[in-house]
Amino acid sequence: MQLTQKKRRRGDLLTAAAVAMLLAVMAALLYTGSLTRQVTNMLIPTAVYIVMAVSLNLVVGLLGELSLGHAGFMSVGLFSGCLVAIALTNTALPLAVRLPVSMLAGGLTAAVFGLLVGLPTLRLRGDYLAIVTLACGEIIKNIITNLRVTGGALGLNTAAIYAGAKELLPYGAALVLLTVAVMLNLKRSKYGRAIMAIRDNRIAAESVGLNVTRYKLAVFVIAAFFAGCAGVLYGHSLANIKAAAFDYNMSIEILVIVVLGGMGSVPGSVVSAIVLTVLPEALREVADYRMLVYAVVLILVMQATNNPTMKRFFGSACKSLTPVRKERAAL
Amino acid sequence: MTNLIQTLISGLSLGSIYALIALGYTMVYGIAKMLNFAHGDVIMVGAYSGIVAVAQMGLSPWVTVIVSIAVCAVLGVVIEFCAYKPLRQAAPLSVLITAIGVSYLLQNAALLLFGSQQMAYPTLLKLPMLTVGGVQIDGITLLTLAVTAALMAALTLFIDRTKLGKAMRAVSEDKGAATLMGINVDRTITLTFAIGSALAAFASMFYGMTYVYIKPTTGAMPGIKAFTAAVFGGIGSIPGAMIGGILLGLIEQMSKTYISTLWADAIVFAVLVVVLVVKPTGLLGKPMQEKV
Amino acid sequence: MTTKAKLVKRPSSVLLPERDADKSPVLECVGLGVTFGGLKAVEDFNLTIGRTEIAGLIGPNGAGKTTVFNLLTKVYQPTAGAILLDGKDTHAMTTAQVNRAGIARTFQNIRLFNGLTVAENLMMAMGDSVRYGLAGSILHFPRYAREERIARERAEELLSIFRMERHADERAGSLPYGAQRRLEILRALASNPCLLLLDEPAAGMNPSETAELMENIRRIRDTFQIAVLLIEHDMELVMNICEGICVLNFGHIIAKGTPEDIQRNEAVIEAYLGKKKEAAS
Numbered sequence: 010m011q012l013t014q015k016k017r018r019r020g021d022l023l024t025a026a027a028v029a030m031l032l033a034v035m036a037a038l039l040y041t042g043s044l045t046r047q048v049t050n051m052l053i054p055t056a057v058y059i060v061m062a063v064s065l066n067l068v069v070g071l072l073g074e075l076s077l078g079h080a081g082f083m084s085v086g087l088f089s090g091c092l093v094a095i096a097l098t099n100t101a102l103p104l105a106v107r108l109p110v111s112m113l114a115g116g117l118t119a120a121v122f123g124l125l126v127g128l129p130t131l132r133l134r135g136d137y138l139a140i141v142t143l144a145c146g147e148i149i150k151n152i153i154t155n156l157r158v159t160g161g162a163l164g165l166n167t168a169a170i171y172a173g174a175k176e177l178l179p180y181g182a183a184l185v186l187l188t189v190a191v192m193l194n195l196k197r198s199k200y201g202r203a204i205m206a207i208r209d210n211r212i213a214a215e216s217v218g219l220n221v222t223r224y225k226l227a228v229f230v231i232a233a234f235f236a237g238c239a240g241v242l243y244g245h246s247l248a249n250i251k252a253a254a255f256d257y258n259m260s261i262e263i264l265v266i267v268v269l270g271g272m273g274s275v276p277g278s279v280v281s282a283i284v285l286t287v288l289p290e291a292l293r294e295v296a297d298y299r300m301l302v303y304a305v306v307l308i309l310v311m312q313a314t315n316n317p318t319m320k321r322f323f324g325s326a327c328k329s330l331t332p333v334r335k336e337r338a339a340l
Numbered sequence: 341m342t343n344l345i346q347t348l349i350s351g352l353s354l355g356s357i358y359a360l361i362a363l364g365y366t367m368v369y370g371i372a373k374m375l376n377f378a379h380g381d382v383i384m385v386g387a388y389s390g391i392v393a394v395a396q397m398g399l400s401p402w403v404t405v406i407v408s409i410a411v412c413a414v415l416g417v418v419i420e421f422c423a424y425k426p427l428r429q430a431a432p433l434s435v436l437i438t439a440i441g442v443s444y445l446l447q448n449a450a451l452l453l454f455g456s457q458q459m460a461y462p463t464l465l466k467l468p469m470l471t472v473g474g475v476q477i478d479g480i481t482l483l484t485l486a487v488t489a490a491l492m493a494a495l496t497l498f499i500d501r502t503k504l505g506k507a508m509r510a511v512s513e514d515k516g517a518a519t520l521m522g523i524n525v526d527r528t529i530t531l532t533f534a535i536g537s538a539l540a541a542f543a544s545m546f547y548g549m550t551y552v553y554i555k556p557t558t559g560a561m562p563g564i565k566a567f568t569a570a571v572f573g574g575i576g577s578i579p580g581a582m583i584g585g586i587l588l589g590l591i592e593q594m595s596k597t598y599i600s601t602l603w604a605d606a607i608v609f610a611v612l613v614v615v616l617v618v619k620p621t622g623l624l625g626k627p628m629q630e631k632v
Numbered sequence: 633m634t635t636k637a638k639l640v641k642r643p644s645s646v647l648l649p650e651r652d653a654d655k656s657p658v659l660e661c662v663g664l665g666v667t668f669g670g671l672k673a674v675e676d677f678n679l680t681i682g683r684t685e686i687a688g689l690i691g692p693n694g695a696g697k698t699t700v701f702n703l704l705t706k707v708y709q710p711t712a713g714a715i716l717l718d719g720k721d722t723h724a725m726t727t728a729q730v731n732r733a734g735i736a737r738t739f740q741n742i743r744l745f746n747g748l749t750v751a752e753n754l755m756m757a758m759g760d761s762v763r764y765g766l767a768g769s770i771l772h773f774p775r776y777a778r779e780e781r782i783a784r785e786r787a788e789e790l791l792s793i794f795r796m797e798r799h800a801d802e803r804a805g806s807l808p809y810g811a812q813r814r815l816e817i818l819r820a821l822a823s824n825p826c827l828l829l830l831d832e833p834a835a836g837m838n839p840s841e842t843a844e845l846m847e848n849i850r851r852i853r854d855t856f857q858i859a860v861l862l863i864e865h866d867m868e869l870v871m872n873i874c875e876g877i878c879v880l881n882f883g884h885i886i887a888k889g890t891p892e893d894i895q896r897n898e899a900v901i902e903a904y905l906g907k908k909k910e911a912a913s
């Protein structure tokens with residue numbers, strides 16, 4: 010009986026090890042100058058998308074609720090963290106101190122916003138929660154665009170903190186590993202069980218003493234924290250950041266990554282994020298068709314994992330995609 | 341004072357368009373129990389069909405109207421049949437994600453067909469600017485209000501008096517019981533989508549005539565705001581959709597005039613958040629008891 | 633209870649010391665009622681359940697029995713009357729709080745956590761007795777490992793009641809129907825209640841399974857010293873196992889008493905079988 014638990018733990022270690030190895034390999038290639046310009050430019054965005062996908066998977070895959078405002082949290086973290094970073098450039102502190110501090114600042118600010126958004130809204134479920142998170146994301150975008158301190162509509166000039174992939178990769182790698190580790194640990198713990206129980210059957214979860222709102226809030230805040238940290242990292246790799254870029258379209262892009270990688274699957278999100286960040290670059294010529302293909306694939310994946318006839322038809326392909334569990338309808 | 345009346349009139353006009361779109365949302369949500377995220381993009385398709393009909397096929401305005409309605413209705417039915425019907429038994433999350441996929445599909449297909457440059461919607465009707473008591477009112481605005489009111493009345497009569505309308509109400513109450521009563525649930529839901537999408541066609545015509553410029557992403561924002569309106573008025577309630585739409589249009593227009601265009605969107609969304617948090621069932625909605 | 637000779641460092645809370653000696657009632661419902669719109673689903677419901685009593689709640693379909701359960705567990709908020717659990721008014725409590733205060737239930741339509749394993753379903757219900765929080769969940773301190781192991785052992789102890797230990801790592805959704813029902817009962821027990829509400833526990837069972845269930849319910853009551861209130865339609869089970877029975881019809885209590893009283897009660901017979909027809913002349 011303990012075998013299954015040992016097997017699971019081994020699976021977790023394998024995932025973490027695989028991610029660590031991948032990062033090590035990329036680092037080695039980067040520092041020995043063996044990577045092309047194109048690939049080098051993709052490293053940080055990929056790391057950012059991995060963190061965004063893994064953190065969103067906590068809400069969508071593990072908790073089973075759709076959050077369409079994830080980019081909003083990234084945006085909050087990004088701007089607050091970058092403002093801190095820009096302020097810190099005036100001090101004599103090295104990047105090794107400035108970057109983690111600003112990431113922490115950004116992450117915490119995003120977490121606070123996660124709390125502010127979550128407290129009133131997490132009582133809602135399903136469609137309503139999806140729309141409310143979308144609305145909150147748009148409100149955040151609107152507010153940031155209108156504030157002077159964040160540069161207004163022209164965006165924030167981040168030239169002062171701009172850094173290349175070579176400097177940012179260690180921090181990106183650390184953040185990716187941290188996010189993966191936290192997610193994996195959380196899944197195997199009391200909190201992870203509680204979250205999955207809430208997803209499976211909220212009423213039963215309440216009937217065994219779970220404070221559903223508290224757990225939903227914890228998940229939301231943790232996801233927001235990592236989104237914020239990722240945002241700060243992203244900001245450091247750009248010369249100018251506009252809040253308008255972090256709207257529901259980006260939230261949906263991340264959602265696509267999560268869905269295609271498999272709900273609740275950490276390795277799935279990692280692989281999916283890499284594929285969906287790298288592929289568009291590789292397929293530059295057919296860039297026009299990219300979003301169209303995404304949309305079609307999204308629809309097909311949903312059909313395949315939920316339609317009973319399609320399920321039988323796709324059979325073994327479904328094994329790698331965890332089907333979304335449905336709550337038993339009471340008669 | 342004239343400024344206020346002007347704002348109110350524009351708000352009513354915008355609100356009527358939202359009301360027409362919100363009707364489609366609320367009908368589908370009430371009867372098929374799903375949020376058709378792609379509804380706003382059906383409007384965009386309706387607008388483009390109008391453009392194509394006039395600019396490229398040279399059809400007369402009345403024919404264009406019929407073509408738009410037909411295109412939208414057919415599109416709505418096709419989407420329902422291909423994407424939503426197979427997922428009737430699936431978790432709501434999957435249906436929502438599928439709807440998002442359909443929405444993106446429509447937007448990007450339009451992007452490929454028509455490009456990202458905006459196109460002008462044809463003037464189907466030349467109506468004069470009327471001056472009433474010192475206030476300038478666009479004829480189109482009045483037409484929008486009039487037609488919306490007429491459609492609302494027609495829809496309410498349809499739901500209350502006709503057999504099909506009663507079938508729709510039955511399905512929205514209890515799908516299982518409706519089937520047992522001999523109602524063809526599939527056909528009822530298909531009809532719902534058709535009517536909702538036809539209403540979207542009207543919305544697209546009035547939107548096009550009022551705001552003129554159409555892009556592939558034109559439908560998305562009004563769609564979300566109309567959903568806000570539907571929830572505001574009480575999702576599943578037809579008079580609620582109308583009231584919600586009008587109110588929201590007024591709020592948005594007043595915000596644009598008296599506060600700032602920059603904050604108008606944020607205010608509209610803030611209304612949604614407040615309504616959902618304070619009274620999720622909206623102004624006219626009925627509280628849903630969950631059966632345990 | 634354990635079949636293995638394992639030493640659990642902390643005494644298991646699954647086995648409880650004697651409940652209070654003064655035998656005050658574990659549950660008191662006073663004038664309990666709920667109204668939905670214009671419909672009075674339950675009205676003037678008065679019930680007292682003894683500390684270790686096995687009580688039954690019966691009545692025709694639609695009488696309001698599950699509604700009473702929902703009221704007790706605060707799924708519905710009562711619109712009239714009070715519920716006193718262990719003397720405490722549960723008026724302001726949420727469903728989760730009521731569970732932590734001591735009421736656990738099973739459902740008419742099984743509500744298991746299908747994505748979790750059998751053991752995890754039980755560990756879920758242990759709540760705060762698994763002593764680590766969010767930090768421990770993320771960082772996996774040594775305390776995490778210790779608490780997980782103890783929780784696991786308790787889960788296996790519970791499973792041994794129904795001899796289900798070998799299913800511990802199977803997905804709850806993959807169990808056969810009867811096993812799922814038993815798991816639901818165990819999960820309710822895992823939350824350490826003083827009152828167990830069973831909603832049609834014998835539904836879908838054949839006579840030998842029902843007999844085994846009767847035996848198990850008695851055994852659970854004797855081992856854990858808790859009260860049990862069950863809703864059932866299987867009269868043989870009810871009459872054999874319940875010490876007190878309450879009959880509900882159209883939301884009102886029409887009779888209360890011992891099985892013998894109920895069997896002879898005119899109003900009850902009428903409710904189930906209808907009025908005796910006047911002989912045709």
